[in-house]
Amino acid sequence: MNVVKTSGTKINIAISWSGIPAYGARLIREGIKRLGHPVIVIGTMPQMSTKDSEELLGQKIYWIDKSNVNSWHDIDLSIPDIFFQAGWFIPSFNKLGREVRDNGGKVICLIDNCWKNNIRQWMGAVKFRFFYKKWFSAVWVPGESAVHLMRFFGMPSSQIYTGLYGSDSNCFTPGPILTQRPKQFIFIGQFIARKGVSTLAKAFKIFHQDFPDWKILVYGAGEYKNLLESCPGVIVHPFMQSLQIADALKRSRFLVLPSIEDHWPLVVSEAALTGCGLILSDRVGNRYEFLNKKNGFIFKAKSVNELSEKLKEAASLPGWKLNEVYNESKRLSSFYVHTHWAEKFHQIISEIRSS
Numbered sequence: 001m002n003v004v005k006t007s008g009t010k011i012n013i014a015i016s017w018s019g020i021p022a023y024g025a026r027l028i029r030e031g032i033k034r035l036g037h038p039v040i041v042i043g044t045m046p047q048m049s050t051k052d053s054e055e056l057l058g059q060k061i062y063w064i065d066k067s068n069v070n071s072w073h074d075i076d077l078s079i080p081d082i083f084f085q086a087g088w089f090i091p092s093f094n095k096l097g098r099e100v101r102d103n104g105g106k107v108i109c110l111i112d113n114c115w116k117n118n119i120r121q122w123m124g125a126v127k128f129r130f131f132y133k134k135w136f137s138a139v140w141v142p143g144e145s146a147v148h149l150m151r152f153f154g155m156p157s158s159q160i161y162t163g164l165y166g167s168d169s170n171c172f173t174p175g176p177i178l179t180q181r182p183k184q185f186i187f188i189g190q191f192i193a194r195k196g197v198s199t200l201a202k203a204f205k206i207f208h209q210d211f212p213d214w215k216i217l218v219y220g221a222g223e224y225k226n227l228l229e230s231c232p233g234v235i236v237h238p239f240m241q242s243l244q245i246a247d248a249l250k251r252s253r254f255l256v257l258p259s260i261e262d263h264w265p266l267v268v269s270e271a272a273l274t275g276c277g278l279i280l281s282d283r284v285g286n287r288y289e290f291l292n293k294k295n296g297f298i299f300k301a302k303s304v305n306e307l308s309e310k311l312k313e314a315a316s317l318p319g320w321k322l323n324e325v326y327n328e329s330k331r332l333s334s335f336y337v338h339t340h341w342a343e344k345f346h347q348i349i350s351e352i353r354s355s
Contacts, residue, residue: 014084019046020046043062043063066091084140107135133153142164166341168338171242184252186248190220195220200258215234218237220238253277253314269290269333272329277322282299289335296325296329
């Protein structure tokens with residue numbers, strides 16, 4: 001087990017992450033760098049290869065099954081003093097967290113669910129207050145919507161930290177001002193119902209009748225690919241690597257995201273970092289952090305007419321307004337980058353140790 005000294009005492013730190021996607025590995029790496037201490041990293045099997053994940057992180061990852069790990073001894077590790085636990089739905093993480101608590105350590109829950117005000121969350125609030133709340137010394141959430149949810153679940157404001165997610169500002173850098181970009185929108189995500197792809201296709205078809213010189217780039221894969229390919233002005237691409245996506249964002253004026261449900265789509269912060277304007281449905285969980293009247297538009301999810309009107313408004317903006325959009329997106333996104341994640345990681349550890 002990695003052991004470090006802080007203020008004359010030894011402290012062991014571990015963090016878990018479901019799957020450890022590329023952006024997660026980059027965030028943790030920056031956090032460890034900022035902390036200046038070794039940190040144990042535990043993940044369930046990743047979306048990419050374990051080798052790629054470890055190369056991005058820059059160290060070994062302890063890969064575990066979601067349900068068959070019962071103790072830290074099972075993975076040949078000592079019980080840490082502080083454990084950042086990914087959610088409360090993975091049995092192996094729950095068992096590791098319980099052992100930390102039983103040993104007198106602190107557990108911080110990483111949770112990205114957003115406020116939906118539905119029956120499931122009302123029922124979940126009861127269960128959390130009487131069962132899960134006592135598990136955690138604090139929770140770490142992405143932003144405002146998740147803060148609302150966790151307050152509803154009974155967590156005191158003093159035990160809720162924001163800034164769980166961040167984008168790599170070394171990759172997603174500002175592109176040209178919007179007036180110097182082609183007349184095009186962009187969508188990035190799965191071509192599935194939850195992402196509102198049917199609404200996007202229908203709305204863009206209406207829009208394109210009045211603005212035939214505009215197009216929309218769509219990057220992804222899924223069951224609605226044929227629907228998108230049949231729409232005039234829609235250019236379909238497969239998923240790409242981060243650098244290619246960053247380049248596409250820098251060549252587009254507005255990101256369009258018509259999701260029916262989306263907790264914290266990372267592409268919103270990535271687009272804003274490049275200076276894109278935003279056109280988001282009212283079901284996109286991080287709209288509060290990245291979108292206001294200065295840099296884009298909100299529309300009602302599933303509303304084809306509302307989306308088509310917002311597309312027309314965006315395409316008709318004068319140059320001075322597009323400059324405002326560009327600057328505001330960059331400003332808002334600057335609070336959610338990998339270096340800020342590292343600062344918050346360090347802050348949480350410091351405050352939890354002294355509590």
